[in-house]
Amino acid sequence: MALISRLSTSGPRSGPRSGPGQASRCKWRFRLLFLLAISAGCARQLVPAVQLPPASGKPTVPSLEIAKLKERSNFWRDYQCKFRIRVDSKTSKFISRALVLAKEPNFLRFETFTPLGQTAALYVSNETGPSLMIPSEKAIFTARRSETLAREFLGIDLPVDLFRWLLTASVPPEQIDHSESRLDGGLWRLISNSAGAYFEWQISARPPALQGLLVHSTGFEGRVSYDPPVELTKDAAPGKIRISSSEWSLEISLEQLMPAPQFRPSAFYMPNLADVRKVDLDTIK
Secondary structure, eight states, X not given: OHHHHHHHHOSOSSOOOOSHHHHHHHHHHHHHHHHHHHHHHHHHHTSOSSOOOOOTTSOOSOHHHHHHHHHHHHHTSSEEEEEEEEEEOSSOXXXXXXXXXXXXXXEEXXXXXXXXXXXXXXXXXXXXXXEEEEGGGTEEEEOSSHHHHHHHHHSSOOOHHHHHHHTTTOOOHHHHHTXXXXXXXTEEEEEEEETTEEEEEEEETTTTEEEEEEEEOSSOEEEEEEEEEEESSTTOOXXXXXXEOSSXXXXXXXXXXXXXXXXXXXXXXXXXXXXXXXXXXXXXX
């Protein structure tokens, strides 16, 4: 501004003078003022008018929704669930009532029943690993991977340790802590990708509700959907759950879901039965 002031007041005060020198100075002053005006305008335009999105890898799901996901996971660590299950696969087709008891960190009981209310199959997991009993075959099966027993149990390849979280429409805590998210239209995609396993939890933004899950792993590749989507309030329970792969489908209709912090320790162990053979599925080719 001082330069502009000096330029505007320099020269004789006695009046205008004519001649080529005066015309040249006027053109020079005009060009200088024009350049200064453009520079000031450009400087203002360099300031962004809109907050830029966070860099790739940083979570974009609002922190409030992340907190709700963690609250749900903590609320449903220990629970009891009763439901109807329908399986349609190449090797198994049936409808049954079922009961699941789940207790952190690695205790699970999954039992299906005959129409008369007797145990059709019993899966338990505890500190020694998973096992499966089928009373009609008078056999207890063991395997290192839960998917191996699920194939024998239900005719499907589904990790039972993931199934326990799917029943409550909860994201495993370790996946929440090691994930990134993306906003695609009105859908949040919470992505966990580690150790060769890809999990994409799909959450509607308005209102926030869990719609489903996409999985790519060595044990299971498929899709999970919730009908209707499950709200992110801590105690909201799913209605109908559909789990499917390219070779099978599983439909679950929940009848009861409730937190159950107290269980009999014996619930997560096989009963002592006479004349029951033991079969290690890992040794069978």
